[in-house]
Amino acid sequence: MFALQQYVVLAEGWPRRLVAFCAGAFGALALAPVNFFPALAISMVVSVWLLDGSTASTFGAILRRSASAGWWLGFGYFVVGLWWLGAAFLADGDRFAWALPLGVVGLPVFLAFFTALGFVFARLLWSPSPLRIFALAAGLSASEWLRGSVLTGFPWNDFGMVLGGNLYLAQTASIWGLYGLTVLSVLIFASPALFFQKGRKNVPVGGILFLALLGLFGAVRLSAPERFVKGARLRLIQPDVAIADFRSDRRNQLLEHYLSLSDRATSPDRNGVGDVTHLFWPESSFPFILSQDGGALSLIGSRLQNAILLTGAARAEGEGPRAKYFNSIQVISGGEVKESYDKIHLVPFGEYIPFGDIVSRLGLTQFVDIPGGFSHGRSSRLLTAPGLPPILPLVCYESIFPNEIADRISSQAVRPGVMLNVTNDGWFGKTSGPYQHFEQARLRTIEQGLPMIRVANTGISAILDPFGRATAYAPLGVEAVLDGELPKALPATIYSRHWIILPLILWVAVFFVSLVGRRKV
Incomplete structure (x- = not known):
């Protein structure tokens, strides 16, 4: 031996x-x-x-x-x-x-x-x-x-x-x-x-x-060769904003930062946001409730021209102490919120406190600075944006649950043509966490045969094809404007049909x- x-x-x-x-x-x-x-x-x-x-x-x-x-x-x-x-x-x-x-x-x-x-x-x-x-x-x-x-x-x-x-x-x-x-x-x-x-x-x-x-x-x-959806010109914004800067007193600076990056010239055929059909901002981009801020929506509508914005944003229902808050993805066109998806699978202790009444007595609160934390979304749904196939929205670590994603897709009346994952891994700095998160999200594309648009505040942002290949990529910890086309989805994989x-x-x-x-x- x-x-x-x-x-x-x-x-x-x-x-x-x-x-x-x-x-x-x-x-x-x-x-x-x-x-x-x-x-x-x-x-x-x-x-x-x-x-x-x-x-x-x-x-x-x-x-x-x-x-x-x-x-x-x-x-x-x-x-x-x-x-x-x-x-x-x-x-x-x-x-x-x-x-x-x-x-x-x-x-x-x-x-x-x-x-x-x-x-x-x-x-x-x-x-x-x-x-x-x-x-x-x-x-x-x-x-x-x-x-x-x-x-x-x-x-x-x-x-x-x-x-x-x-x-x-x-x-x-x-x-x-x-x-x-x-x-x-x-x-x-x-x-x-x-x-x-x-x-x-x-x-x-x-x-x-x-x-x-x-x-x-x-x-x-x-x-297999790469194939793309005709007419979809995507731009992903990786603003690289420090967690400490997500404050209400920096409202104007943050919004201007996003808008300036969105209109940056990056190549001869991308002179600014006018050459983009769809724009993507990361999870919880604003330290305020965007849907209730008419000034911010009006400014977005005027500066983004005809581009459709899909962005992470907190959403509120009700007012005062009984208000409920949701971690959402919103579709914005012409300065108006057209659709929203509310995150279903929240992070325990990060976005809400399990057994809140009991645990709060120990002095524990969730990381997000939202009164009472976020509430769970009520239902899974696909988002629609003109010029894109049906979108399966995934907020942050929802992308690591293969069975939940497979179940959501199989429960839809139509198969989505792309997954959208917005996240903010800025909480974890330049550590192993964002790399692990990216690879787990990438595996979902292989399982489902669907491309993914992944936009992260500090990285890693990417456009992934249905084989997990990055057709556009922004590394961790840098400010980036990422332009690319939308890869075409594959027919439903064996796993997707029999997960x-x-x-x-x-x-x-x-x-x-x-x-x-x-x-x-």
């Missing part, structure tokens, strides 16, 4: 916990912006060895030992993968710096329980057979699905994003989506654990060949293979 493998299998107490933590932490290097996807092999191989060593005299002790190993591995993975959340607490340090440990440590503590659950499930299916890597895939992919669903869900940095972050390896998401990629990620990157098992050196080679097959499939898909059943079939297949491994014992 390989010495390191033997050490991990036989480790006890704190050395065992430290090994699990470090393995999870190293695996997070497979995520953006590092994207060293082989790093996940360390996490998955050590996971196999930890479960091999999860033996005890009683069944309950075996499960506790498995859960402990899974929790420490998950804790390391989430601490390193989500450290950037601390930047949000420092963006308004006078109010939230005290709560920084709750985000940087507290959230990983909670999320690690899902990894622990995945380890327990895997251990219930465990066997000495080489097929035990299928048990690990069944357990961790099930727990990752739960993590993306329970308590409003948080699928950020799902293990499947290790494949999903690579444009070539991500293309099979058009078949089985993020959660299918999760199953494959665990299988592929756990397979090297069998290299040191007698007579099984061919299994890791099989994993490498399958990884190459995924890349080949991706290369074939990405060889529930196909990932489930893949998971059930892995589950039954793991049962075969148990029967061979």
Whole structure:
């Protein structure tokens, strides 16, 4: 037995916990912006060895030992993968710096329980057979699905994003989506654990060949030519406004900043906003209620000429203490708000306080400076703008939920032709967070076969085609005016048509293979 493998299998107490933590932490290097996807092999191989060593005299002790190993591995993975959340607490340090440990440590503590659950499930299916890597895939992919669903869900940095972050390896998401990629990620990157098992050196080679097959499939898909919608001339504004500058006393300066950028000459055929058909501004662009500010709407109407503006903006219903506020996308033409979409999936503690009456007694408030926080939108809907196909609106982190997006699309009377994602990642500065957010949003284009217009305050802004390729791109942390055409949508992908059943079939297949491994014992 390989010495390191033997050490991990036989480790006890704190050395065992430290090994699990470090393995999870190293695996997070497979995520953006590092994207060293082989790093996940360390996490998955050590996971196999930890479960091999999860033996005890009683069944309950075996499960506790498995859960402990899974929790420490998950804790390391989430601490390193989500450290950037601390930047949000420092963006308004006078109010939230005290709560920084709750985000940087507290959230990983909670999320690690899902990894622990995945380890327990895997251990219930465990066997000495080489097929035990299928048990690990069944357990961790099930727990990752739960993590993306329970308590409003948080699928950020799902293990499947290790494949999903690579444009070539991500293309099979058009078949089985993020959660299918999760199953494959665990299988592929756990397979090297069998290299040191007698007579099984061919299994890791099989994993490498399958990884190459995924890349080949991706290369074939990405060889498709780019196609664009005729007549749509898009302009995305990345204003790069600091969070501290979103203040009501800077109303005029902010509005002028947006309007000046919108009318900037960038090329011979883009001399200004007069050469643009559709203009896009990021999430919550204004420190005031735009729909109630006649002066601002009139100025926008006069300065933007015939361009149609789609922008993030807070929206209000009612007045006084009973007013409700929504984080919205609004379509503005001729100085009038034509349509609005209100964000449905809000960020807990960022945009509203769960169990508000109870939690508020502890002194906790949401990050956004809105009385009582934002209210949830009532229904999903498509937006319409002349010259564009039907638009699926997504505000901020709504773009990370594959099942919700698939459900919204399948529930519409017509298929959208483009997704619009407005966001403000300025809360997180120049950290890993905006890169991870961008890659998760990009994966939605591959899953659905739809282009995406992604406009972010501080970046990353882009126009993405239905294969996830950026036809226009503005990097993080710069002021930018991004011009481009609208890519054409593909026909509905296999995943888009069967988004529930196909990932489930893949998971059930892995589950039954793991049962075969148990029967061979």
